[in-house]
Amino acid sequence: MSTKSEPDRIELLQGTLDLLILRMLLLGPLHGHALAKAIERNSEDVLQVEQGSLYPALHRLIKRGWISAEKGISENNRRAKFYRLTAKGRRQIVVETTRWDKLANAIARILRVTEQENRP
Amino acid sequence: MRWRSHLSDLTRDMQDHIEEEIRDNIARGLPPDEARYAALRKFGNMTRHREDTRAVWIQPLLEQFAQDARYGLRTLRRNPAFTLVAIITLALGIGMNTAVFSIVNTVLIEPLPYPDPQRLVWLAEWNERFKMEAVAGPDFIDWQKQAHSFEKIASYEYVDPVIEFGGNSDQHRAVEISPEFWSISGAHPALGKLFTAAGQDEIVLSYPFFERQFGHDPRVIGKLITLQGHPVTIVGVLPKTFRFVPPVAGFPGIEPKEIDAYIPSAVSPASQIRGRNMAILNVVAKLGPNVSIDAARTEMNAIQARIARQNPNGFYNLVQLRVQPLQERLMARDRRPLLVLLTAVSFVLLIACANMANLLLARAASRQKEIAIRAAIGAGRARLLRQFLAEGVLLSLLGGVAGLALARWAIALIIRLSPQAIPRLNEVHIDTQVLLFTLGLSLTTGILFGLSPAISFSKHELHDVLKEGGRTSSAAAAGGRVRAALVAIEMALAVILLISAGLMVKSFWRMNTHPAGFDPEKISVMKVSLSGRDYATLAAQATYMDRILDRAASVPGVTAVGIENAPVRGVIGVEGQPPFSPGQAPQATYYSVSAGYLRAIGMALQKGRWVTDNERNAVAVINESFARRVFGSNDPIGRRIRTPSPQDASMATIVGVVANLRYSKLDAEPEPETYLPYRRSPFLRSVDIVVRTIGDPAAIAPAVRKQISTVDSRHPVFGVKTLEQALSESIVPRRLNLFLLGSFAFAALFMALIGIYGVIAYSVTQRTHEIGVRMTLGAQRAGVVRIVLRDGLAIAFVGVIVGLIASFGLTRWMVSMLFDVQPVDLPTFAIVTSALMLTASLAMGIPALRAALVDPMIALRYE
Numbered sequence: 001m002s003t004k005s006e007p008d009r010i011e012l013l014q015g016t017l018d019l020l021i022l023r024m025l026l027l028g029p030l031h032g033h034a035l036a037k038a039i040e041r042n043s044e045d046v047l048q049v050e051q052g053s054l055y056p057a058l059h060r061l062i063k064r065g066w067i068s069a070e071k072g073i074s075e076n077n078r079r080a081k082f083y084r085l086t087a088k089g090r091r092q093i094v095v096e097t098t099r100w101d102k103l104a105n106a107i108a109r110i111l112r113v114t115e116q117e118n119r120p
Numbered sequence: 121m122r123w124r125s126h127l128s129d130l131t132r133d134m135q136d137h138i139e140e141e142i143r144d145n146i147a148r149g150l151p152p153d154e155a156r157y158a159a160l161r162k163f164g165n166m167t168r169h170r171e172d173t174r175a176v177w178i179q180p181l182l183e184q185f186a187q188d189a190r191y192g193l194r195t196l197r198r199n200p201a202f203t204l205v206a207i208i209t210l211a212l213g214i215g216m217n218t219a220v221f222s223i224v225n226t227v228l229i230e231p232l233p234y235p236d237p238q239r240l241v242w243l244a245e246w247n248e249r250f251k252m253e254a255v256a257g258p259d260f261i262d263w264q265k266q267a268h269s270f271e272k273i274a275s276y277e278y279v280d281p282v283i284e285f286g287g288n289s290d291q292h293r294a295v296e297i298s299p300e301f302w303s304i305s306g307a308h309p310a311l312g313k314l315f316t317a318a319g320q321d322e323i324v325l326s327y328p329f330f331e332r333q334f335g336h337d338p339r340v341i342g343k344l345i346t347l348q349g350h351p352v353t354i355v356g357v358l359p360k361t362f363r364f365v366p367p368v369a370g371f372p373g374i375e376p377k378e379i380d381a382y383i384p385s386a387v388s389p390a391s392q393i394r395g396r397n398m399a400i401l402n403v404v405a406k407l408g409p410n411v412s413i414d415a416a417r418t419e420m421n422a423i424q425a426r427i428a429r430q431n432p433n434g435f436y437n438l439v440q441l442r443v444q445p446l447q448e449r450l451m452a453r454d455r456r457p458l459l460v461l462l463t464a465v466s467f468v469l470l471i472a473c474a475n476m477a478n479l480l481l482a483r484a485a486s487r488q489k490e491i492a493i494r495a496a497i498g499a500g501r502a503r504l505l506r507q508f509l510a511e512g513v514l515l516s517l518l519g520g521v522a523g524l525a526l527a528r529w530a531i532a533l534i535i536r537l538s539p540q541a542i543p544r545l546n547e548v549h550i551d552t553q554v555l556l557f558t559l560g561l562s563l564t565t566g567i568l569f570g571l572s573p574a575i576s577f578s579k580h581e582l583h584d585v586l587k588e589g590g591r592t593s594s595a596a597a598a599g600g601r602v603r604a605a606l607v608a609i610e611m612a613l614a615v616i617l618l619i620s621a622g623l624m625v626k627s628f629w630r631m632n633t634h635p636a637g638f639d640p641e642k643i644s645v646m647k648v649s650l651s652g653r654d655y656a657t658l659a660a661q662a663t664y665m666d667r668i669l670d671r672a673a674s675v676p677g678v679t680a681v682g683i684e685n686a687p688v689r690g691v692i693g694v695e696g697q698p699p700f701s702p703g704q705a706p707q708a709t710y711y712s713v714s715a716g717y718l719r720a721i722g723m724a725l726q727k728g729r730w731v732t733d734n735e736r737n738a739v740a741v742i743n744e745s746f747a748r749r750v751f752g753s754n755d756p757i758g759r760r761i762r763t764p765s766p767q768d769a770s771m772a773t774i775v776g777v778v779a780n781l782r783y784s785k786l787d788a789e790p791e792p793e794t795y796l797p798y799r800r801s802p803f804l805r806s807v808d809i810v811v812r813t814i815g816d817p818a819a820i821a822p823a824v825r826k827q828i829s830t831v832d833s834r835h836p837v838f839g840v841k842t843l844e845q846a847l848s849e850s851i852v853p854r855r856l857n858l859f860l861l862g863s864f865a866f867a868a869l870f871m872a873l874i875g876i877y878g879v880i881a882y883s884v885t886q887r888t889h890e891i892g893v894r895m896t897l898g899a900q901r902a903g904v905v906r907i908v909l910r911d912g913l914a915i916a917f918v919g920v921i922v923g924l925i926a927s928f929g930l931t932r933w934m935v936s937m938l939f940d941v942q943p944v945d946l947p948t949f950a951i952v953t954s955a956l957m958l959t960a961s962l963a964m965g966i967p968a969l970r971a972a973l974v975d976p977m978i979a980l981r982y983e
Contacts, residue, residue: 032133033140050164051141055134056172062126063176069126076140081133 017049017057019096022089025067031080032058058083066092130173138163184503188510195511199483203515205874206479210519212867213472214561215526220465220860222531222554224458226547232447233363235306236406240446241413242367243273243403243420245439253442257392257399259427264300266423269416271408274301275387275401276366282649282806283381284346285333290838291647292329292380295364298387304406305362312341312356319386321352327360329380347383349651349805358382366404367450394431404446417443456936457857463933464620464864467613471871473565474606474613477572478875480512481603482882484573505574512570513563520562524550527558534856572602600883604915607875611919612926614865614872615956619927620934621865622948623941624858630940631854638722638781640843644817646825647839649806654832661804664831666733669714671827672811677820680812682717685801692750692792693762695771706749708742708792710764712801720810721781721843728757728776731797738763738800740772744780746792763796772796809837817842857937869956872919873963880912881967891971892979901972908971912964913957920953 024030024038036051061067066089074080085093138159145155163169175183196203231237243263244253255275264273276297283292301307302314311330315322323345325334334340344351364379387399407416420443428436484491491504531548648668655661665683672681688710717723718730731741740761747756756774763772780790798804809828813820825837848855884891891904931943941948 032137036137036141037144050169051137051162052134052164052166052169053172055130055169056176059126059173059176074140076143078136078140080136081129 016100017053018061019093019100021054021057021061021083022066022085022093022096025083025085025089026093029070029072029082029084031072031074031082033080034074035083061089065089127174127177130170134163134166134170138166184506185510188507189514191507192511192514196514202479202483203518206476206515207519207522209472209475209479209871209874210516210562210565211522211526212871213469213565214516214520214523214558215530216465216523216864216867217469217561218523218527218550218554218558219530219534220458220461221557222527222550223534223545223548224462225551225553225557226549227545228458232365232450233361234304234365237447238445239271239407239409240304241270241405241407241416242442242444242446242449243405244442244444246442247439253402255401255403256394257387257401258394259424260387260399260401260403261389261392262427263403263420263423267405267416267419269408269411269419270405272300272304273403273405274298274304275385275399275403276301277385277399277401279383281348281381281383282651284651285343291649293378294381294383295379296383296385298385301404304404305364307358307362309356310359311338312354314356315382315384318384318388320384321350322355322384323347323352324356324358324382325354326358326364326378326380326382327362328378330357346651352383365450366402366446413443413445456933457853460620460934460937461857461860461864463930464617464861467617468864468867468871469561469565471610471613471868471875473569474610475871475875475878476512476515476565476569478603478606478878480508480569480573481606482878484508485882485886505571508573509567509570512568513566516562516566516569519565520558523562524555524558527554534860537856537859600886603879603882604911607872607879608915608919608922610868610872610875611916611956611960612923614868615920615923615952616927616930617861617865617868618952618956619923619931619949621858621861622952623931623934623938623943623945624854624861626941626945626948627937627939628854628858640847642812642814642817643721643843644811644813644821644824645839645841645843645846646809646811646821646828646837647806648809648828648835648837650835651805655805658801658803662799665714665798665804665807667831668809668828669716671831672809672824673716675820675823675827677813677815678811678824679814680716680720681714682720682810683714683798684717684808684810685712685798685804686806686808687711688764690762690764692746694750695760695762706792708746708794710794710796712798712804713795714798717795717810718778720812722812723781724779726777726779727755728774730776730778731795733797733799735797735800738772739775739797741776741778741795742774743778743790743793743795745790746794747777749792761794763794810843854937854939869959872956873959876912876916876960877963877966879915880908880964881970883911884908884967884971887971888974888979891974892976895974895976896980904972904974905968908968909961909964912968913961916957916960916964920956924949924953 020039020043021035024035024042030038032054033051036049036054039049058067058069061083062069066086067083068086069081069083072080072082141159141162142152142155145158146152150158232240234240243255245255245259246253257275260273260275267273274297276295279294279296280291281294283290283294298318299314299316307314309324310327312324314324325340330336330340340354341356343354345354346352364382385399385401387401392398405416407413420441424436424441494504494507528550531550535546535548650661650664655664669681669683672678689707690710692706692708713731715731715733718725726744728741731739740763742750742756742761750756750761751759756777759774760771761774762770764770778795780793798807809824811817811821811824821840821842825840828837829835891899894904894907895901927949928944935943
């Protein structure tokens with residue numbers, strides 16, 4: 001997550017991390033480190049996330065009942081905690097994604113308008 | 121707890137995560153050191169992430185509060201002087217409020233100790249002319265017969281019978297009740313049974329009386345004792361928990377007291393005849409299960425109207441029927457003084473709050489730098505506010521605990537000083553409700569004054585603080601204005617309290633101003649009561665009286681002895697004047713007295729002469745009040761008035777007029793009184809002996825008592841006290857009010873003075889630099905003092921003016937607590953104002969002098 005130079009990185013918006021985690025877990029249960037790697041790979045290192053900040057987010061999601069945690073063995077044969085999407089979490093992805101799309105569209109529209117206005 | 125399991129492996133999970141990353145990095149070819157470093161950097165601050173994760177589960181606010189509280193506690197420990205002043209202030213404010221609230225809670229809020237208290241009602245006939253509530257016996261009988269709204273109607277009457285048993289003879293407080301009262305009060309006997317019919321020679325004892333006088337001996341049931349010379353049977357004892365609570369109406373001289381015994385009332389249809397023989401009763405009733413008080417009132421009004429139609433003598437035009445919830449009626453008398461006390465004590469709390477706000481503001485000003493730094497390193501405004509709140513609440517809780525201790529002590533003191541002052545006062549205690557009240561009070565005050573420092577800063581001002589290096593800023597100036605306003609409010613509240621207390625003191629002083637010659641501290645009063653066949657005739661009674669008068673007079677140190685028969689009240693009638701129409705005649709109290717009585721009690725003769733012990737004709741002496749009320753400016757000497765004594769053809773010639781003497785009750789207005797020679801009294805069974813002595817009456821009284829008992833040892837003297845004791849007992853409620861209001865006023869004054877001292881002292885400290893400059897430029901020390909005092913006096917002046925204006929409006933609520941003093945009493949107002957300004961100047965004088973003694977050279981260097 002840190003190979004890009006400073007200006008290219010984007011600070012995460014509040015709540016975005018939650019959506020990213022849910023999205024990654026859609027493919028199957030993951031443990032903490034694997035989850036961090038997955039987010040890194042999929043965002044092509046654009047998104048700047050401190051790996052540690054995954055944990056408060058994970059616990060927030062557990063508390064809401066969108067994911068669950070269970071003990072398991074990692075691919076390196078080590079004990080690890082695996083996070084799994086719950087049925088409730090699955091539904092939530094739809095909700096969150098729709099909301100995100102709406103927000104992104106709205107922002108994009110505003111930006112386009114201002115661009116046009118600024119054109120001489 | 122769910123969160124515990126979630127958080128249990130958190131640290132290990134995070135460490136595993138980092139190990140994994142290190143392995144990845146090494147696999148990518150980084151040297152081990154760098155691999156570790158990169159992994160740690162990528163993970164971020166592990167402690168913070170762990171805290172954030174914990175915060176997801178644990179109520180973060182609570183945790184922060186605990187942290188704030190810990191920090192606050194440390195701050196308080198570092199400033200012991202501040203903490204001590206704060207806790208004392210709060211303990212005073214909260215403690216006094218807790219004490220008064222527990223009284224109000226018991227007396228006004230707690231329900232009557234009888235079943236279905238909301239169904240109990242008070243029935244009375246309010247007599248507009250005598251300003252008195254009572255029920256005529258025949259009306260009570262008619263109500264009982266005709267009213268259907270009530271389950272039961274009961275009458276009661278307070279009496280003070282002399283009870284004799286086993287050689288003891290003493291006067292006791294008892295009630296004559298109709299048997300219905302037992303079912304209304306839900307009483308069951310602890311021993312024996314309760315009487316079930318009127319007019320029986322039976323008596324039921326209260327538990328304390330049974331315990332005190334009969335040594336807890338169950339064999340008293342069935343025993344005979346002598347009640348007013350008649351033998352009666354003890355049939356039962358009431359349980360310890362039973363209390364007689366109905367109000368005292370009718371005769372204003374009676375104060376609620378512990379009831380010793382219950383006697384069946386003799387009121388019956390046969391004994392009650394309108395216009396001839398009527399008992400004056402108090403009546404309580406219990407509404408039927410589903411009857412509203414309005415329905416009962418409608419029915420009672422109809423019954424009363426019918427009675428009035430059948431008895432067209434004008435009496436019923438003068439009386440007005442009252443049907444009122446009993447609880448409400450019970451409160452009526454005590455409500456006003458208690459509400460006044462409650463208001464007064466809440467003022468004390470307000471002053472305490474203002475003082476605390478002031479202290480915290482001053483401290484916030486001196487902590488500006490600390491606060492600015494905390495803001496600079498990332499504490500939000502809300503976070504800072506919470507810190508102040510935590511400190512405030514912490515202080516107020518500490519103050520609350522101290523206040524609770526103070527309240528416990530104060531309640532014990534009040535009960536010991538004057539247990540009879542307020543009905544049910546001896547039941548006052550600190551219960552859960554009171555504890556909740558105190559907790560609520562502490563939290564509210566803590567939040568109120570805890571928030572106050574927040575007014576004095578905002579974010580951009582904090583920047584200024586850092587730039588200014590801690591010197592006085594605009595923020596401090598704003599804080600200063602708030603503090604000045606707070607002190608002005610404190611002064612205003614203190615003025616109101618001091619004026620209230622001043623009015624009480626003046627009332628007290630008026631009550632205790634005796635006419636010349638009346639020295640209650642030199643007079644003893646004692647009682648003797650005759651019974652039995654030996655004293656069946658008036659002649660025998662009179663001979664006994666003559667002999668005890670001789671004996672008492674022979675005791676060394678006794679200068680005068682007199683006797684006074686138990687007084688009788690009666691309607692005034694004057695020969696040659698048309699009789700007053702029924703119910704409109706003024707009443708007088710008739711005393712039978714001996715010749716020595718005038719000198720013994722110290723009454724002043726205004727006109728004519730006093731009665732002698734062997735009058736040939738029926739004569740009477742009246743008091744000033746009687747003369748003014750009945751004869752106006754005409755000379756009453758030689759006029760003939762009706763007396764309640766049947767033997768003198770009911771007429772007596774007035775031979776003298778005496779000055780009014782407030783004797784039995786200090787706070788009662790003088791009423792019309794008539795004095796008759798005792799030898800012409802119809803009976804002399806029970807008399808007060810008044811003994812005037814040289815020196816301490818308490819020392820001589822035992823000798824007098826012994827001499828009197830030599831006349832007839834079967835009739836011992838009882839109820840010995842000095843007249844001063846008797847008088848001061850009659851004003852116990854007022855004394856309690858005075859004591860409480862006085863303490864509130866002193867606490868208020870004390871706190872207001874601390875407040876004004878604090879503000880001035882603080883401003884002097886803040887202005888030391890400025891004062892140094894002024895002095896260097898040639899300002900005189902006197903000039904410096906003037907500058908400092910000017911500010912303080914302006915604050916005090918504004919406060920006093922506001923307080924005076926408020927007092928003009930508020931003191932009229934106190935009318936019922938005052939005696940012979942107008943609520944707006946200019947001398948009191950003036951004295952309080954000047955005393956307050958004077959003490960305020962003194963409080964300001966200390967810092968002002970300190971300012972004047974500033975050494976300019978040091979002051980200029982002062983940072």
